[in-house]
Amino acid sequence: MLVLASVGGAGAADCVLEPQGEGRVASVIDARSFRLEDGREVRLAGIERAGAERASGRAALSAIAGGRDVTLHGEEDTPDRYGRQAAFVFAAGSDHSVQTELLRRGEALVSSDIAEKNCVSALAMAEAGARDAKLGIWAESTAIKNAESSGDILAAIGHFTVVEGRVLSVRRAGAITYLNFGRNWTRDFAATISRRIMPAFESAGLGPKSLENRRIRVRGIVSSRGGPRIELFRVGQIEVLGGK
Missing domain, CATH: 2.40.50.90 (OB fold (Dihydrolipoamide Acetyltransferase, E2P))
Structure with missing residues (x-):
């Protein structure tokens, strides 16, 4: 990928x-x-x-x-x-x-x-x-959702959406790694990667720790588990936008 x-x-x-x-x-x-x-x-x-x-x-x-x-x-x-x-x-x-x-x-x-x-x-x-x-x-200002605006992202539940922001922290809980775009883990937006597909991201130079404090763009279907979430199944869902 x-x-x-x-x-x-x-x-x-x-x-x-x-x-x-x-x-x-x-x-x-x-x-x-x-x-x-x-x-x-x-x-x-x-x-x-x-x-x-x-x-x-x-x-x-x-x-x-x-x-x-x-x-x-x-x-x-x-x-x-x-x-x-x-x-x-x-x-x-x-x-x-x-x-x-x-x-x-x-x-x-x-x-x-x-x-x-x-x-x-x-x-x-x-x-x-x-x-x-x-x-x-x-042409619409809402075409790319701001990762800090959880409410706007939640309004897109069930839809394929593009979200952009800075990864503030990376946290692992069980078999899931969270790329957190906010400080409140249960309310703010996060992208998630399961353990079984982590090797593909690491092979592509996208290990989660390398993304910490980086601006990235993610795309996928929005779901809600407390806060809005996009699950990352493939490397192509992440776009690194610039330096730290």
Whole structure:
């Protein structure tokens, strides 16, 4: 896994994965999925919607892929439990994935479940460009939650959210390590890492102690265990923002 902060360089190839079918988009279901004319439902891999459903996200997907011939790429074409095929999607005549185009417009967030190097690079750069230009969701001051504002983060429970702040302390309790962004452990925001996946973070140079007093950006689904929490399953959920 790669850390988003390590991505750089212009002109990175978009997601180069095995072809997994093709078809024509018949209808757009929401900001992250559509139905092909043959009835297959496709979910866009590698991205997440930001918070609650945005009408502009669905409109953007319709503008990019609606009624167009598309090719599907991925590691496999097995449908998920809802019958949807997760894939990176390319509209006919485009060298960039639909995901990249949505990110460029600020209508999606990069997910954390991507392993393929070119995908990580292309998607991360597209998101960063929109963020720097304050396009789409990035025009809103609440697009990135302040780790010190627990109430704002709690309002996003159940949603994929980006939170930014300084890690004030690192604490281990049983099999869980807490990256604490506040001094009240039961009320303030924290990111958690389980013991079983800790080796992956340490191998990537992201051992918890190395993050203490560092500004980082984390992304994931917000839950509540006293205070707001984001559980870190993958290295790609952490982005180191600068020095101490």
